[in-house]
Amino acid sequence: MEAAPSAPSPLVALVGNPNCGKTALFNVLTGSRQKVANYAGVTVERKEGSLSTPSGLKVRILDLPGAYSLDPLTPDEQVTADVLLGRRAGETSPDFVVCVTDATNLRQNLRLVLSLKRLGLPMVIALNMTDIARRKGIVIDAVKLAAELGVPVVETVGVKASGAVALVNVLDKLTAPAQPRQAAVWRTPTAADIAHDQNEVRRILGAVGGDRLDGITPSDRIDAVVLHPVAGPLILGVILFLVFQAVFAWAQAPMDAIKAGVGMFGEWVNHALPASLLKDLFVNGVLAGVGSVLVFLPQILILFFFILSLEESGYLPRAAFLLDRVMGSVGLSGRAFIPLLSSFACAIPGIMATRTIQNPRDRLSTIMIAPLMTCSARLPVYALIIGAFIPRREVWGGLELQGVVLFALYIAGIAGAMGVAYVLGRSGGGVRLHSLLLELPAYHWPNLRNLGIGLWQRVEIFLSRVGTIILSLMVILWALSSFPAPPPGATGPAIQYSIAGHIGAWLAVIFAPIGFNWQISIALVPGLAAREVAVGALGTVYALSASGSDVSGALTPLIAQSWSLPTALSLLAWYVFAPQCLSTLATVRRETNSWRYPIIMAAYLFGLAYAGSWITYRVASALTG
Amino acid sequence: MGTILIYNCDMEMIQNSGIPHSAAATGPASAAGGAVQLADLATGAPARVLSVSPADAGSADSVASTGLSRRLAELGFLPGERLRIVARGFLGREPIAVRIGTGTFALRLFEAACIRVCPERSLLP
Numbered sequence: 155m156e157a158a159p160s161a162p163s164p165l166v167a168l169v170g171n172p173n174c175g176k177t178a179l180f181n182v183l184t185g186s187r188q189k190v191a192n193y194a195g196v197t198v199e200r201k202e203g204s205l206s207t208p209s210g211l212k213v214r215i216l217d218l219p220g221a222y223s224l225d226p227l228t229p230d231e232q233v234t235a236d237v238l239l240g241r242r243a244g245e246t247s248p249d250f251v252v253c254v255t256d257a258t259n260l261r262q263n264l265r266l267v268l269s270l271k272r273l274g275l276p277m278v279i280a281l282n283m284t285d286i287a288r289r290k291g292i293v294i295d296a297v298k299l300a301a302e303l304g305v306p307v308v309e310t311v312g313v314k315a316s317g318a319v320a321l322v323n324v325l326d327k328l329t330a331p332a333q334p335r336q337a338a339v340w341r342t343p344t345a346a347d348i349a350h351d352q353n354e355v356r357r358i359l360g361a362v363g364g365d366r367l368d369g370i371t372p373s374d375r376i377d378a379v380v381l382h383p384v385a386g387p388l389i390l391g392v393i394l395f396l397v398f399q400a401v402f403a404w405a406q407a408p409m410d411a412i413k414a415g416v417g418m419f420g421e422w423v424n425h426a427l428p429a430s431l432l433k434d435l436f437v438n439g440v441l442a443g444v445g446s447v448l449v450f451l452p453q454i455l456i457l458f459f460f461i462l463s464l465e466e467s468g469y470l471p472r473a474a475f476l477l478d479r480v481m482g483s484v485g486l487s488g489r490a491f492i493p494l495l496s497s498f499a500c501a502i503p504g505i506m507a508t509r510t511i512q513n514p515r516d517r518l519s520t521i522m523i524a525p526l527m528t529c530s531a532r533l534p535v536y537a538l539i540i541g542a543f544i545p546r547r548e549v550w551g552g553l554e555l556q557g558v559v560l561f562a563l564y565i566a567g568i569a570g571a572m573g574v575a576y577v578l579g580r581s582g583g584g585v586r587l588h589s590l591l592l593e594l595p596a597y598h599w600p601n602l603r604n605l606g607i608g609l610w611q612r613v614e615i616f617l618s619r620v621g622t623i624i625l626s627l628m629v630i631l632w633a634l635s636s637f638p639a640p641p642p643g644a645t646g647p648a649i650q651y652s653i654a655g656h657i658g659a660w661l662a663v664i665f666a667p668i669g670f671n672w673q674i675s676i677a678l679v680p681g682l683a684a685r686e687v688a689v690g691a692l693g694t695v696y697a698l699s700a701s702g703s704d705v706s707g708a709l710t711p712l713i714a715q716s717w718s719l720p721t722a723l724s725l726l727a728w729y730v731f732a733p734q735c736l737s738t739l740a741t742v743r744r745e746t747n748s749w750r751y752p753i754i755m756a757a758y759l760f761g762l763a764y765a766g767s768w769i770t771y772r773v774a775s776a777l778t779g
Numbered sequence: 780m781g782t783i784l785i786y787n788c789d790m791e792m793i794q795n796s797g798i799p800h801s802a803a804a805t806g807p808a809s810a811a812g813g814a815v816q817l818a819d820l821a822t823g824a825p826a827r828v829l830s831v832s833p834a835d836a837g838s839a840d841s842v843a844s845t846g847l848s849r850r851l852a853e854l855g856f857l858p859g860e861r862l863r864i865v866a867r868g869f870l871g872r873e874p875i876a877v878r879i880g881t882g883t884f885a886l887r888l889f890e891a892a893c894i895r896v897c898p899e900r901s902l903l904p
Contacts, residue, residue, distance in 0.1 A: 259882055261855065265855070374878075377883075382866070386869075488874065590885055591887075592885040593854075593882060593884055
C-alpha cells in the first residue's frame with residue numbers, strides 16, 4: 155500500500171531576534187513577498203508559506219515576529235511564544251526550529267539561541283547576513299560554532315535568491331512527524347541561567363571569533379551627525395520637506411502623460427461608439443471616475459519611493475529617537491513612532507504595527523490617532539484640490555507653494571493626532587511611564603531589488619483597488635446618478651433628478667454650513683469605502699452634471715471654476731480629520747476586539763472634521779470677503 | 780568563571796553583596812565611589828555595567844518595572860558588559876542611545892535609571 159499522500163508536512167518555524175532577517179529568509183525559502191525593512195517589528199503576525207525541497211518533501215514554513223525572549227512583553231512577541239510553545243488553538247509546537255541569527259550581532263543573538271536550546275525542540279542555526287558580516291571583517295567559524303553549541307549551523311544570506319541553499323539542504327533531510335509533537339515547555343531563565351548564558355556567550359564568541367566591539371563603525375559616524383541634538387532634527391525636517399516637494403515637482407510629467415492618455419482614449423471612445431446608455435456608462439462612469447484616480451499613481455509611487463528607502467536604510471528608528479521627546483510630551487510611547495509612520499502609507503498596517511507596543515493603554519492611544527496620519531489614499535484628494543486652487547509658484551526662494559501646502563496638511567494631521575493623544579493620556583488619569591527601548595540597527599544601503607519589489611507591489615495594490623473597488627463604486631454611482639431619467643421638459647442637468655441627486659441635495663443640508671455643495675456631498679459617501687473614490691466620484695458627478703461629453707480626465711479646471719476657495723480649503727480640512735475608510739474601522743475592531751473603539755473613533759473623527767471644516771470655511775470666507 | 784571584574788567601584792560591590800546600605804544608596808553621592816547612573820555617564824565615555832535592577836524612583840507599576848529590567852538583561856545589559864552612550868536627544872537629555880556589545884538601543888531616562896555603571900577611568904586619557 156502506498157503512503158497516504160496527505161501525510162502531514164513538517165512544520166518549520168523561523169525564530170530569532172527582531173530585525174535579524176527572518177522575513178527575508180522566509181521570502182527566499184517560500185517565494186513570498188512579505189514586507190522586509192531595516193527596523194525591529196516589521197513582522198507582527200504569524201505568516202505561513204511552503205517549500206518543496208529538492209527531494210520532493212513539502213515543508214510548511216512559519217515566519218514569526220522577532221522576539222528577544224520567550225517571556226513576551228508585547229503582543230507580537232506573544233504570537234511567537236504561543237506558536238513555539240504550542241499554545242495556539244489547534245496547533246502543536248513546530249516540528250523544527252530555524253533559529254535565525256544576525257552574524258553581525260551574534261553577541262546579542264546567542265542569548266536567545268541558548269534559551270531556545272533549553273526548549274528541546276529540534277533546531278538548526280541559520281547564521282544570516284554573512285555577506286554583511288564579511289564586508290565588516292567579521293569572520294565566524296560556523297563549524298566551530300556548531301560544535302560549541304551542539305546544534306547544526308548553516309550560513310545564509312536572506313537578500314540573495316541563492317542565499318538559503320544550505321538551509322534548504324538541511325530541511326530536505328527532515329522527515330514528516332510520526333505523531334503530533336508534545337508542546338515544548340518554557341521555563342523563565344533564573345538569575346543563574348542568565349549569568350550562565352552570559353559566560354557561555356563570551357566563551358563561544360572567544361572560540362568562534364567574529365566579535366569586534368571596539369572602534370567606531372560607519373554607522374557610528376553617520377549617527378554622530380544624524381543623532382546630533384541640533385543637526386539631527388534639522389536633517390529630519392529637511393528630509394521630510396524634500397519628500398513633499400518631490401511629490402509635486404517630480405510627478406508632473408508622468409501625470410500629464412496619464413491625463414493625456416485617458417483623455418485621448420475618451421475621445422476615441424466618444425467618436426467610435428454610437429450614443430447609448432453603455433457609452434454613457436463607459437465615458438462618464440468608468441473613464442471619468444477611474445481616470446481621475448489613476449492620474450495620481452506617480453505621486454503615490456514617489457511618496458513610497460521615499461518611505462521604502464527610509465525603511466530600508468535604518469533611518470526610521472533614528473527618526474523615532476529624534477522625535478521621542480515630542481511623543482513623550484503628549485504621553486505616547488516612543489514605540490508609537492514607527493506604527494504612526496507606517497500609517498502614512500495606510501492606517502491598516504500602522505494599526506497592526508502597534509502590536510510592538512508593550513503597554514495596552516499606550517497601544518490603544520496609538521491606534522486611536524493612527525487615522526489622523528495622512529494615508530496615501532488621501533493624497534489624490536489633496537493633490538486634486540491643491541492642483542486646482544493653489545497656484546504653481548515659488549515662494550521663499552525656490553520652494554514650490556503646492557508642496558508647502560501639502561506639507562502643511564500633513565503637519566495639520568500630525569498636530570491633530572498629538573492633541574488627541576494628549577487628551578487621551580489625560581483622561582486616563584495618573585502619570586504613567588511610557589517605554590521606548592528601541593533598537594537602532596546598523597545602516598544599510600537600500601537594496602534596489604527590494605525597493606523595486608516594494609514599488610511594484612504599490613502599483614499592483616493601487617491598480618487592483620482602481621480595478622475592483624473603485625471601478626465598481628463608480629458603476630454604482632453612475633447608475634444612481636443616471637436613474638431615474640429627468641422628467642420631460644426638465645431644465646437642469648439630468649443628475650439633479652436622479653437618486654444620487656436627491657441624496658446629494660439632502661446631504662447638502664448637513665454640509666452646507668461647512669461650504670460643501672451637493673456634488674461634494676455625494677462624493678463623500680463612496681469615499682468612505684476608499685478615500686481615493688471621492689476623487690473618482692467627483693469626476694463622475696461632474697461629468698454627468700455637465701452638458702457636453704468632453705469631460706473625461708479634466709476634473710481640475712472644472713472644480714477650479716465651480717468651487718470657491720473657502721469651499722476648497724474646507725474640503726481639505728475635512729479630509730485631514732474625517733473618519734477613515736471602513737476597512738480601517740474594521741481593523742480597529744479586530745485589533746481591539748470590541749466595537750467600542752471603532753465607534754468612538756468614527757465619532758470623534760467626524761466631530762473633529764466638521765469642526766475643522768466649519769472654522770476653515772468661516773475664516774476663509776471672512777478673509778476673502 | 781563567573782567572576783565579574785569591577786575596578787574603581789568597590790563601594791558598589793560591597794552594597795551589592797548585601798552589606799547594609801549606606802547613604803550612598805541614593806543620589807549622586809555614590810559618584811564619589813565611581814559608580815554612576817547610566818544617564819549621568821558622559822557621552823562617548825566607556826563604562827561597564829554594575830547592576831540592572833528595577834528602578835525604585837517614581838515607578839508605581841512594579842510588574843512593568845520588573846519586566847523592564849528583565850528585558851534590559853535580555854538585550855545584553857548585564858553586569859560586566861561594556862557600554863557607552865552614543866548620542867543624547869534634543870537639549871542633551873532624553874532619550875539616550877547606548878551601544879552595548881554590537882547593538883545600539885534608544886532608552887528613555889526612566890529605563891536608563893535601572894542601570895548603574897562604572898566609568899572606565901583607566902581608559903580615559
